[in-house]
Amino acid sequence: MLCQSNEELNEYVKEAKRYTVKGKVADYIPALAKANPNDLSIAIHYPDGSCISAGDIEKKITLQSISKVISLALVLMDRGPEYVFERVGMEPTGDPFNSMIKLETLAPSKPLNPMINAGALVVTQMIKGADVEEKFERLLSFIRELADDPKITYNEEVARSEFETTYLNRSLCYFLKQHGAINGEIEELIDLYTKQCAVEMNCLDLARIGVVFAMDGIDPMSGKQIMPANVARICKTFMVTCGMYNASGEFAIKIGIPAKSGVSGGIMGAVPGRFGIGIFGPALDEKGNSIAGIKLLELLSKKYKLSMF
Ligand SMILES: NC(=O)CC[C@H](N)C(=O)O
Incomplete structure (x- = not known):
């Protein structure tokens, strides 16, 4: 034990x-x-x-990058693995999380995996909801359910601090938009992504x-299947x-x-x-x-x- x-x-x-x-x-x-x-x-x-x-x-x-696993789980439930993996790959990169290099040389329109920033941004874009608010609320309720803690929210100061300074993530988004991997409003996606990273617990x-x-x-305490075994x-x-x-x-x-x-x-x-x-x-x-x-x-x-x- x-x-x-x-x-x-x-x-x-x-x-x-x-x-x-x-x-x-x-x-x-x-x-x-x-x-x-x-x-x-x-x-x-x-x-x-x-x-x-x-x-x-x-x-x-x-949570920062820990949130990438949770948004991936939500999106796999929202869209199914086939849809998700048409848009983001399954292979490790061997590069730092915010690197751009393989995007340019290997897969301009499909980030190699959902754990690097480029892949996570594409995943976050796939969260279902009418607008940023609804998408974030859906993600937050999923996180609250997983942690069994309805009080979980995000740290506004951290979210704002990243939103104001994240030029690298913006450039990844613009690159991905050029190649058709991101199609919505980039400032909205950055808003959602920085809030997701700032969820606090x-x-x-x-x-x-x-x-x-x-x-x-x-959830072994309640016995409820919160996500399908395949997603986990x-x-x-x-x-x-x-x-x-x-x-x-x-x-x-x-x-x-x-x-x-x-x-x-x-x-x-x-x-x-x-x-x-x-x-x-x-x-x-x-x-x-x-x-x-x-x-x-x-x-x-x-x-x-x-x-x-
Ligand atoms: N590695 C991380 O935790 C990165 C998350 C951070 N919010 C970023 O995008 O830069």
Whole structure:
């Protein structure tokens, strides 16, 4: 069994925390620069509803790229896999999440996967709804259902901060629009995408969402199938192949679980059939993953044999 008590988890957090000094908080979204690089917290949510934690788990994190898995799940339910994968690919890129290079050289009208920004923007465009408000409300209610937390909302300051500065995402959109992969109003898509990335929760909520993915789309506490097993399976597969950006291969070897990170320092993990994990550690490594969060997962994976491989 995993950590018997919070004490044990605390010990692991203490050990992993030593690595925070080697990382740096993201500052290309100005509002994220305010995070404390020393923070590290974790929650583990089991299917029976019990949960253990360490660190300050009340702290809120914006989802950033973690939201890409959730919007993908919603869009797969909205449109079906065939429609979605005609417009976005299934292959890892080996490039940073915001890179443009393969778009130009390989697939100008079809981003390689939904976990890079180009692919996520195409996915977000596919969310059903009459306008930005309705699309965002639909995404938010799905997130609230997954986390079983009706209070979840988005951080307006973070959303605005990214909206005002995200020239790179705008340029990806214009490139994709030129090639027919995006066809709506770009400012509206950026508005929706930056709100999606700014949805905020603590690592308990994150772990709660992780357990739904771990249990093939079923909320084990209520028994409700929130998403079809096939959708959860596709999402988990992307988490393994592309979830940790261009560090996904190393992560699969060293840790071996489906996980998705965000530049806010969050990591959502889903250990198939066992539990969900939520981590917050805003100091990032050079690829944009939580440096101490990865270390913590490495320690836990070794100790509790979490690798699927
Ligand atoms: N890697 C991330 O978390 C990126 C998400 C961020 N909102 C962006 O688009 O740049």
